[in-house]
Amino acid sequence: MEIPEDLEITLQEIRSQWEFASICQFLNLFYNAVGLESFDTDEFETDLVTGKSNANIIKLQMKLLKSLTGLNNILLDNYQNLIIKEYKKHNLDCSITEKLDFFDLPIREKIMILYNLCEWQFENADNFRARITEEDQQTWRVDPIGYDQKGNKYWLFDDNRLYKELPEVIAKPKPRKGKRRHRRDTTENLSNSPAMKQNRWQLVCLTSEDWNNFPKQFENSKYQIEKDFYEFVTTYIIPKVLDALKSKEKKRRLQEAIVHRKRSSRIQMKEIEKFEKERKAELERLRKEEELKIKREEEKRRKEEERLRQIQLERERRIKEREEKIRLKEEQKQKEREEQMLREMRCRRNEEGPGINGEPFEFKCICNNNEIDIEHNEVPLIVCEQCNVWMHIPCLAMKLLRFTEQPLLLYEDDIEDWKRILFICPRCKAKELNIDYDKVINKKKRGRPKLSEEEIQRKKQENSENKKQIRKRRKITDENGVVFIINDGISNSDTSASNSNNIILDSNDQPIKLSKYKLKKLEETPEEKAERERLKQERKELRRKLRLEKKLQLKLERREQRRKERLERKEQEKLQKKMEREKLRQEKKEKLQMEKLIEKMKKRNLVVFGPVGPDGQPPLLVPNQLRQHRPKVKKQSLSKDNDQLLGNNYNSISSSVTTSVLSEGSV
Ligand SMILES: [Zn+2]
Ligand SMILES: [Zn+2]
Structure with missing residues (x-):
């Protein structure tokens, strides 16, 4: 920070320009708001005077321009043009031209440009003011701290420099008072006036030595105003300024010691060690934070992957399910087709009856009839799928219906159904349960007196003779107008006897085959027909009701299932939410602990460096504390x-x- 003697004149020139003090005060207060990490008046001054580090000046200009314009593409080759543009916007002539670079300008012009860039920040009120605090705005308006008998004003700024303003020769607005707009309008006119060219602005105090020497001139003053100023400066200003300068110097020396690894005094070494320790702890903290962040991101990524995988699995499952459904449906259809074919086959077989083409067959009905006349048989027959024994359908139906205690109702459509079912005869079924069907049935009939073979034969003959006597010839017309002529005996409950005796002729007296049930239908009275229709309707209704009930039950079951699933899902979601909350709470706790730790660290830093902030910014606190006493x-x-x-x-x-x-x- 040492400045060679040949640059001393430039330095004096800078220090005698109040705009320079204004720039420094502005940046000391608002360096953060314009986007700088820190600002130091001494370094800025050195950069300006020596021109060794133009990079810092360029950076400063770019930051000011960015804050002013809000542009993001401010580059090395366009920032000076942007400055010219800003000047044009304010109807001012800029010293920078296409031929004259900023760094070719005299120091006075350089400072004027930087000063204007700072001043214009306040015009961008919404943007700039949003970034500064109310307190900062108030600190910005500084009053002189005192006067001497000659009318000189003394100004103290945040960089702990004391300036003297000589009394004005012609009327000139004060640099830090009144409305800024008004001042800006006039300074431009005055900047070249003779009054401004006089050195009315002087740097009085810079170093601790300056500060120690400064009040001596007023010590023995006979003027009250100077006595008061002396009292004020020595009591309130100097102790605080010296403290700040001391801590700044200490910090500077410490940093130098760190850079050069000097083996200085034991105390300094200790301080360095302490500083290093703090720095390491800070680094460790940052590293841990980084690790935590990476971990969290990893976790997040893993979760996302898992979620996607779940979605994929779910989709595959759905596709499989759909395919399975289609397959099952197809199988069901195939099965139904086969079933239908089987039914048709059975129907054909039962319709054709036994003994086709003279093949041998077995007939043994549960009515104990072991013989059958195929030629004249009118009773519908069915064959057992297992033992291939033929039986009367009505006998089976009667047996079945007797157990269900339903009236015997056997019509053609029922017969058609019978012919199509997969029929396993009662004997076969009994055999499966190791029961001899015939034995069991005959046991039941044991109570009846058994007739001898002869008696049976005789009874049969009697019956047939009786029937022959009352045989009648009847005419019946069916709904299609076809006339049937029937030779019939009286209604007889013994079906086996009447079957073979029925002879039915059509209108041309040709014998035709007509089932007993068809016949019954033909003969029934209208009342009987109505009754039959009613019963049929009732059965239909019953079936419909049963179907509906079944459907309803199925629906209820499904609803119940859905409800259960929903409940389960809700339960699961609740559990998950709870877990998430727990996790969030844990994270918050960790964060709080971390913050506490940082706070502690910061406090320790403050102890090490005194009033210097933990980030190394200049001691902003000092002037504010002063204000309380001013x-x-x-x-x-x-x-x-x-x-x-x-x-x-x-x-x-x-x-x-x-x-x-x-x-x-x-x-
Ligand atoms: Zn039978
Ligand atoms: Zn059988």
């Missing part, structure tokens, strides 16, 4: 005494400051 500026009319004392040399505000200083001094 007397408040009151706008009040002057008393006559004060007027006399001050000789009307100052405006009302400066007088009121003095008044306050006075009153505080007397206390």
Whole structure:
């Protein structure tokens, strides 16, 4: 930070320009708002004077431009053009031209450009003000801290530099008072005026030595105003400024020591070690945070993958299910077709009856009839699928219906159904249960007196003779108008006897085959027919009801199932949510602990570096603390005494400051 002597003149020039102090004050307060990591007046000054590190100046200009314009593509080859544009926007001539670079300009012009860039930030009110705090805005408006008898004003800024402003020769607005807009409008006109060219602005205090020497000139002053100023400066300002300068110097030396790895005193080494330790801890913390972040991201990625995999699995499952359904349906259809074919085959076989083409067959009905006359048989027959024994359908139906206690109702459509079923005879079924069917049935009939073979033969003959006697010839017309002529005996419950005796002729007296049931249908009275229809309807209704009930039951079952599934799903979701909440709580706890740790670290840092912030920014706190002790500026009319004392040399505000200083001094 040492400056060669040949640059001393430039340095003096910078320090005698109040715009430079303004830039420094602005950046000390708002470096964060314009996007800089830090700002140091000394470094800035060195950069400007020596021109060694133009990079910092360019960076500063770019940041100011970015904050001003909001543009993102500010580059090395266009930022100076943007400055020219900003000047045009404000109707001002810019010193930068196509031939003249910023760094070719005299130092005064450079400072003017930087000053304007800072000043214009406030025009971009919405954008810029959003980034600064109310407190910052108030700190920005600085008053002089005091006056001397010659009318010089003394200004203290956040970089702990004290400037002196000599009294004005012609009327000129003060640099830090009043409305900024007004001042900006006039400074441009005044910047080249002779008044401004005089060195009315001087840097008075920079180093600790300067600060120690400065108040001596007022120590023995006979003027009250200077006595008060001396009192104020030595009591409030100097201790705090010296503290800040000391800690800054300490930090600077510490950093130098770290850079050069100097073997300095034992205490310094200890401090370095401590600093290193803190730095390592900070690094470790950052590393851990990074690790945690990576872990979390990994977890997130894994979860997402799992989710996608689940979706894929679910889709595959659905496709499989659908295929399975189609397959089952197809199988069902095939089965039905086969079933249908089998039914048709059975029907054909039962319809054709036994003994086709003279093949041998076995007939043994449960009515104990072992013989059958195929030629004249009218009773529908069925064959057992297992033992191939033929039986009367009505006998089987009667047997079946007797057990269900239903009236015997056997019509043609029922017969058609019978012919199609997969029929296993009662004997075969009994055999499966190791029961001899005939034995069991005959046992039941044991109560009846058994007739001898002769008696049976005789009874048969009697019956047939009886029937022959009452045989009648009847005419019946069916619904299609076909006339049948029937030779019939009287209605007889003994079917075996009547079967063979029925002879039915058509209208041409040709004998035809007509089933007993068809015959019955033909002969029935209208009342009987109505009754039959009614019963048929009832059965239909019953079947329909049963079907409906079954459907309803199925529906209810399905609904119940769905309800259960829904409940299960809800339960699962609840569990998952609970787990997530638990996890979130854990994370929050960890974060809180981490924050506490950081807070602790920061506190320790502060102990090491004094008023310097943990990030190495300049000691902003000092001037704010000063403000608390600085007397408040009151706008009040002057008393006559004060007027006399001050000789009307100052405006009302400066007088009121003095008044306050006075009153505080007397206390
Ligand atoms: Zn039978
Ligand atoms: Zn059988």
